[in-house]
Amino acid sequence: MSESSSTASGVTTTRRTHRRMNPWVNFVVRRLVRTVVALWVIVTVAFVVLRFSGGDPVRNALGVTASPELVAQRRATLGLDKPLPIQYAQYIAGLFHGDLGISIISGRSVSEIVATRLPWTVALAVLAFLVILVFSIPIGMAMAVHTQGDRHRGSELVFTGITGFFGNIPDYLVAVILVAVLAVNLKLFPVAGANSPASFVLPVAALSLSSICSLSRIARIQTFHTLNDDYVRTARGKRLSPMRIYWRHVMPNMVSTIMVLAGNTLAQIMTGTVLIEQVFNWPGMGTAFTNAITSRDYGIVQGLALVYGFLVLLITFLVDVVVALLERRSTMLETA
Amino acid sequence: MKRTKQFLSSPLVIVSGAMIVVLVVLAVIAPAVWGAAANTENPMFLLRKPSAEHWFGTDQLGRDIFARTMVATRLSLVTALICTAVSAVLGIVVGAVPVVFGKRAQRWTSSIINVWLAFPVILLAMLTVIALGTGAAATTIALTITMTPTFARLAQTLSATVAGADYMAAARMFGVSGRRQVFYYILPEVAEPFVANVTQSIGGAILAMSSLSFLGLGVQPPVYDWGRLINEGFSQVYVSPMAAVGPGIAIVFAGLAFSLFGEGISNQIRRAYKPLPSAMSKRELDNPPKMLDKTNMDLVVEAAAERTEQHRAEVERLRAEDPQAAVVTVPRPAPVLSVRGLTISFPEGKRWNTPVKGISFDIEAGEIVGLVGESGSGKSLTMMSVADLAAPGSYVAADSIRFEGTDIVGMLPKDKRKLLSGIGVVFQDSLTALNPSMRVGRQLAEVLECQNGTPHREAMERAVEALEHVGIDPTQHAERKFPHELSGGMRQRAMIAMAEINHPKLIIADEPTTALDVTVQKQVLALLRNECARNRQAAVIVSHDIAVLGEICSRIMVMYHGAIVEIFDTALLRTPEKLKHPYTRALVSSIPTLETDKSRPLVTIDDELVSQQSANLADDDAPAASAKTIADATGAADAAAETAAVKEER
Numbered sequence: 013m014s015e016s017s018s019t020a021s022g023v024t025t026t027r028r029t030h031r032r033m034n035p036w037v038n039f040v041v042r043r044l045v046r047t048v049v050a051l052w053v054i055v056t057v058a059f060v061v062l063r064f065s066g067g068d069p070v071r072n073a074l075g076v077t078a079s080p081e082l083v084a085q086r087r088a089t090l091g092l093d094k095p096l097p098i099q100y101a102q103y104i105a106g107l108f109h110g111d112l113g114i115s116i117i118s119g120r121s122v123s124e125i126v127a128t129r130l131p132w133t134v135a136l137a138v139l140a141f142l143v144i145l146v147f148s149i150p151i152g153m154a155m156a157v158h159t160q161g162d163r164h165r166g167s168e169l170v171f172t173g174i175t176g177f178f179g180n181i182p183d184y185l186v187a188v189i190l191v192a193v194l195a196v197n198l199k200l201f202p203v204a205g206a207n208s209p210a211s212f213v214l215p216v217a218a219l220s221l222s223s224i225c226s227l228s229r230i231a232r233i234q235t236f237h238t239l240n241d242d243y244v245r246t247a248r249g250k251r252l253s254p255m256r257i258y259w260r261h262v263m264p265n266m267v268s269t270i271m272v273l274a275g276n277t278l279a280q281i282m283t284g285t286v287l288i289e290q291v292f293n294w295p296g297m298g299t300a301f302t303n304a305i306t307s308r309d310y311g312i313v314q315g316l317a318l319v320y321g322f323l324v325l326l327i328t329f330l331v332d333v334v335v336a337l338l339e340r341r342s343t344m345l346e347t348a
Numbered sequence: 349m350k351r352t353k354q355f356l357s358s359p360l361v362i363v364s365g366a367m368i369v370v371l372v373v374l375a376v377i378a379p380a381v382w383g384a385a386a387n388t389e390n391p392m393f394l395l396r397k398p399s400a401e402h403w404f405g406t407d408q409l410g411r412d413i414f415a416r417t418m419v420a421t422r423l424s425l426v427t428a429l430i431c432t433a434v435s436a437v438l439g440i441v442v443g444a445v446p447v448v449f450g451k452r453a454q455r456w457t458s459s460i461i462n463v464w465l466a467f468p469v470i471l472l473a474m475l476t477v478i479a480l481g482t483g484a485a486a487t488t489i490a491l492t493i494t495m496t497p498t499f500a501r502l503a504q505t506l507s508a509t510v511a512g513a514d515y516m517a518a519a520r521m522f523g524v525s526g527r528r529q530v531f532y533y534i535l536p537e538v539a540e541p542f543v544a545n546v547t548q549s550i551g552g553a554i555l556a557m558s559s560l561s562f563l564g565l566g567v568q569p570p571v572y573d574w575g576r577l578i579n580e581g582f583s584q585v586y587v588s589p590m591a592a593v594g595p596g597i598a599i600v601f602a603g604l605a606f607s608l609f610g611e612g613i614s615n616q617i618r619r620a621y622k623p624l625p626s627a628m629s630k631r632e633l634d635n636p637p638k639m640l641d642k643t644n645m646d647l648v649v650e651a652a653a654e655r656t657e658q659h660r661a662e663v664e665r666l667r668a669e670d671p672q673a674a675v676v677t678v679p680r681p682a683p684v685l686s687v688r689g690l691t692i693s694f695p696e697g698k699r700w701n702t703p704v705k706g707i708s709f710d711i712e713a714g715e716i717v718g719l720v721g722e723s724g725s726g727k728s729l730t731m732m733s734v735a736d737l738a739a740p741g742s743y744v745a746a747d748s749i750r751f752e753g754t755d756i757v758g759m760l761p762k763d764k765r766k767l768l769s770g771i772g773v774v775f776q777d778s779l780t781a782l783n784p785s786m787r788v789g790r791q792l793a794e795v796l797e798c799q800n801g802t803p804h805r806e807a808m809e810r811a812v813e814a815l816e817h818v819g820i821d822p823t824q825h826a827e828r829k830f831p832h833e834l835s836g837g838m839r840q841r842a843m844i845a846m847a848e849i850n851h852p853k854l855i856i857a858d859e860p861t862t863a864l865d866v867t868v869q870k871q872v873l874a875l876l877r878n879e880c881a882r883n884r885q886a887a888v889i890v891s892h893d894i895a896v897l898g899e900i901c902s903r904i905m906v907m908y909h910g911a912i913v914e915i916f917d918t919a920l921l922r923t924p925e926k927l928k929h930p931y932t933r934a935l936v937s938s939i940p941t942l943e944t945d946k947s948r949p950l951v952t953i954d955d956e957l958v959s960q961q962s963a964n965l966a967d968d969d970a971p972a973a974s975a976k977t978i979a980d981a982t983g984a985a986d987a988a989a990e991t992a993a994v995k996e997e998r
Binding site: 058 | 799
């Protein structure tokens, strides 16, 4: 209900002062341009990498034993026998039709690989993302309230110590340790694969641990800033219960900051899955990606790199737009 | 150097610094010490578990993994250092240098950095590795490419603040050359925070580098770094987990060392601009200064006696008018708020800073009292502490703070909250004091919902009524707006409505008109006075403007350097010579009136003269009251009130 009424008031204000509409559209357009440019750079880099990475990529991928006919045939399917500008044009045109290229080795369509593997990767990333949000923000806020005004120095030290330590362990190492302890020794969870819901536990834990630590630190600092705002004192002056103050007055004013942090985190774990999937032999894009790199199947690498790049840029762009919508005081629009 | 000494005072810096020294020593000596063991293949000891001989076990060729981990320190560290250093330098070039070339260059580099930053890090690194081939050099270049934009952005933000500074404008005006600007003006300013960040990034570089090697994209055999060792060890994680975890420990150690060091340095930099944190023990903090001996009970007693006298005169006047009234007792109003020996302190290092020094005062039901003082005199702090809204970090001690007869000192937070809902607070700046993301109507209604449990719909109706009461045109539907959509005057009215909505016994208004322009000030003051009269509320108005207080208050309390120096009837404003304290006299005579001679400069207050005179005054007066005399004096004030009551009954 409040959501619909807030947009309604937004409309009335923009209608009344027409000039206020412009910076917002301007902002979104500029962000869109930035996203498109970055996407184009990724597309081009991927194209160039495939064509210029030392020697003949087709020969490299198929191996020295492959017959010259096979190599020539694969080159033709890949369109590598045409002049570069035409290759580039065909490649771009293909992208618009959802054609992400083909595997050099098997000749399979990359779009097909993506269709079967993307859901697994997204499921992993989104689950980890939710776990991160559910833990880090309440922990950060609670620690801020607990240690406000230099109180409880002891727990502050413990908090910064623990988060500092675990925040500095790379995700893949957490994964290795989890596998060694919980899967191999204690046999609590499957070591690899994605055959049961229990298979999700370790990869999600490995993906989220260090992010929970670093994000809860940032959430704590942000909460400090918000707790110092005047309206929090006003809320205390109204003798509201502490819980109501935190949830109704502090939290809503942190939403945009939290959104930015969360968006960055989601973008980060989206690519972070590449490493984790490798550890757990997860049936997602990351495993296919690393395998393609080691077997030098640059057709797959190019296609998957585009998908990853697109996902990350899309998330960043959406977060920017949502935050701009949330930010009612148009201050950030001027600085952005 | 002083700065170095400051950094070394932090235990975080010392510990992490020691860890870095260990790493550096290992990087230098490890290949010589463990080099042989690391490369000796031993077919007798393949894939062994950790033992006393082989702490991390052995790999598939029988090589000692601990030795290999130690040897790998050099390569892991050197590659991380190189790419951090190179990208830091590149970052400065891309980020800071365009500042001297003007706005256009800055805009261009800014958008390049933006697109660069939008790139997913691992992806960029992977594509670079593919293009350049695997190996230590390629990985280093790849990481450099991914790290540069972060540094560029940092250098850009830091130097933009410097470039905006006035002394840079001056330097440009004097024709300082671009090169000189960069080396003598910008770099020294941005150096410290930049270095702190770079140090932290070395940790990040070690982790990132190891991730690439772990994926098999980094250094290739026979060369190995920590990531490569984990990659190799991971295949035997079922047999001997230590083969992968061992090199992992080294990575965590190194990552932690650098990021803690960077954090320690930036903490110290920030600390240099912050007041000293408290260095007191818990016991000391539990006993903040009380300063009861310095309290102003004499003034309170005097004021109480004066009020009693006034009350008696009033009763007598009534009696003269109508002898029948003699049978009706008119009780002298009891104080709604009574503060004794309020002391507020902040811990600063090993000492207490005490801005409010044991003050006492009474506020009677239904009266409007002004609290005046210069900024920093502690007036707002006093009233906020009374309302239990003092900033965290302040320590409040008092003999007693009675609201409607109940002492709130030492009360449980929950009970205190319930009791103090009888105090409505009007804050200074209505723009920041109202919640920017909540509609005005909701902010009013929630007071009723939380304090009385009023149902939502009814509370909203009362909120609309309350807004109408304070003179906001109901057709404007202020209740549906966000605070920033209202004008300053309207916001302050809404704020008053919010403080009044549940009919509190006492209103505390902290500089309610300071943020408003003069015409609106008048309206808001009149509104405050009328609302208090209508609801028979007492009010304390805090202000630095004695002229404003004179308009609506019946009594004025004067605060000077954390103490109440005078409590007087507003009528005395017209005869400043009758005022006792030199500061009050100076304050009152500095109010310009229509008769003020405009050819002469406005009167200012000479602080030195005032303190000299007040010292003389203190000498003349009886010595300051002791803690015991507070109790006596309180009794005296109460007794004075009682006598009045007795007299009435007679």
